Amino acid sequence: MTTKSNSFSSLKNASLSNEKLYWNYLRDQVDDNLWNKIDKYNKELEIRKKPGKYEVTAVNSDPSLQLTLTGHSDIITDLDFSYDGSRLASVSLDSSLYLWKLIGSDIFPLKFLHHELGGVNCVKFANNFKSNEFNYMIATGGVDKCIRILTLRCSDDDNRITALQQPFFTTSIKAHQGTITDLAFSGDSRFLVSSSEDLTSKLWSIESEKYINTFCGHKKGITTCDMATDGRVIASGGKDKSIKLFDINNAMCITTLNSHTDAVNKVVFSTDGTCLASCSSDNSIKIYDLRYSGKLLQQYNSHAKPVNSIDFHPSGNYLISCGEDNTIKIWNLMHSQLMYTIEGHYSKTQVVKFSRNGGQFASASDKLSMVWQSGFNNKLENLCRVANKPSRNITSL
Numbered sequence: 001m002t003t004k005s006n007s008f009s010s011l012k013n014a015s016l017s018n019e020k021l022y023w024n025y026l027r028d029q030v031d032d033n034l035w036n037k038i039d040k041y042n043k044e045l046e047i048r049k050k051p052g053k054y055e056v057t058a059v060n061s062d063p064s065l066q067l068t069l070t071g072h073s074d075i076i077t078d079l080d081f082s083y084d085g086s087r088l089a090s091v092s093l094d095s096s097l098y099l100w101k102l103i104g105s106d107i108f109p110l111k112f113l114h115h116e117l118g119g120v121n122c123v124k125f126a127n128n129f130k131s132n133e134f135n136y137m138i139a140t141g142g143v144d145k146c147i148r149i150l151t152l153r154c155s156d157d158d159n160r161i162t163a164l165q166q167p168f169f170t171t172s173i174k175a176h177q178g179t180i181t182d183l184a185f186s187g188d189s190r191f192l193v194s195s196s197e198d199l200t201s202k203l204w205s206i207e208s209e210k211y212i213n214t215f216c217g218h219k220k221g222i223t224t225c226d227m228a229t230d231g232r233v234i235a236s237g238g239k240d241k242s243i244k245l246f247d248i249n250n251a252m253c254i255t256t257l258n259s260h261t262d263a264v265n266k267v268v269f270s271t272d273g274t275c276l277a278s279c280s281s282d283n284s285i286k287i288y289d290l291r292y293s294g295k296l297l298q299q300y301n302s303h304a305k306p307v308n309s310i311d312f313h314p315s316g317n318y319l320i321s322c323g324e325d326n327t328i329k330i331w332n333l334m335h336s337q338l339m340y341t342i343e344g345h346y347s348k349t350q351v352v353k354f355s356r357n358g359g360q361f362a363s364a365s366d367k368l369s370m371v372w373q374s375g376f377n378n379k380l381e382n383l384c385r386v387a388n389k390p391s392r393n394i395t396s397l
Contacts, residue, residue, distance in 0.1 A: 081353060097114070120140050121142055122181065175202060179196060201225050305325040317332070
């Protein structure tokens with residue numbers, strides 16, 4: 001009994017030590033992150049002697065619908081832009097992956113059916129992937145409990161015929177004992193994390209094509225996962241209403257966040273890794289400061305029904321969300337302000353995603369996906385002024 005007690009005490013102390021080191025690491029980050037920008041901008045307002053109730057919405061022009069894409073025969077479950085913004089990947093419960101060419105006058109998809117029947121739940125492009133033969137890597141996860149890695153070559157000059165002649169290669173990983181719900185690449189695309197309804201998240205090496213570790217602790221199925229850009233921390237959220245942060249090196253849980261009152265549907269790290277955003281079936285969006293043990297910084301409750309998806313703008317200044325109330329909302333995090341409510345979909349919106357440069361975002365509901373021009377600038381010095389106007393409604397159709 002004494003040995004077990006000492007072992008447990010040692011494990012607990014190791015966990016506390018690991019947590020302390022992690023928070024110290026985050027506090028040492030002095031990059032131009034969101035909260036530093038807020039401080040700087042507030043000081044700038046004071047220097048310019050702006051009125052105290054002055055509100056900023058960062059608008060150069062309103063978001064506008066650019067493309068409407070159809071082709072899937074069942075509900076679209078996830079979207080992702082390629083790192084260069086020229087392609088959009090969509091997956092669906094019809095078990096297909098559509099890869100849309102977004103540039104040029106000929107907009108068309110390539111269709112891949114490399115998952116077994118049952119549906120595909122998630123899709124992610126690798127970041128800046130290039131090899132001698134291929135220039136894109138796409139990971140998908142599905143109800144068949146497998147991860148599929150697709151590498152292929154695409155050219156900006158491709159048309160509907162030449163695109164089919166380009167080389168591609170697929171790899172299958174029998175990854176989980178349950179449905180795969182989400183995927184995330186590390187910043188350098190050397191690693192991939194997956195989450196599943198089997199209560200686990202797993203880390204994979206893309207370079208060596210090997211399993212690395214399993215992250216446990218959720219009491220119900222995991223619905224979402226993400227990896228910090230620096231590859232040090234994994235976040236996961238589940239039906240047990242909790243969010244867990246794990247140290248990648250030793251798979252130990254750093255902390256658990258229990259601020260939601262219903263299932264967590266999405267977690268996403270900010271670009272600099274100091275903030276984490278989450279959304280839930282409790283209709284709320286929450287943002288945590290990871291430099292201070294996951295302190296809750298902001299909470300938004302404007303959605304009338306469960307929030308299905310969120311994504312940070314690359315600048316870290318804005319957040320986009322969508323939900324079962326059929327709306328898309330864009331938030332100004334600098335001033336905790338709702339910028340836009342966009343009504344373009346006729347059914348519950350499943351997913352939203354910013355492009356890597358923030359110039360576009362995509363949304364999907366039912367069998368339809370839309371690509372939008374963001375219409376606002378990501379540079380602080382170009383923020384436009386709209387006093388005492390908390391939000392604007394946009395109807396696309």
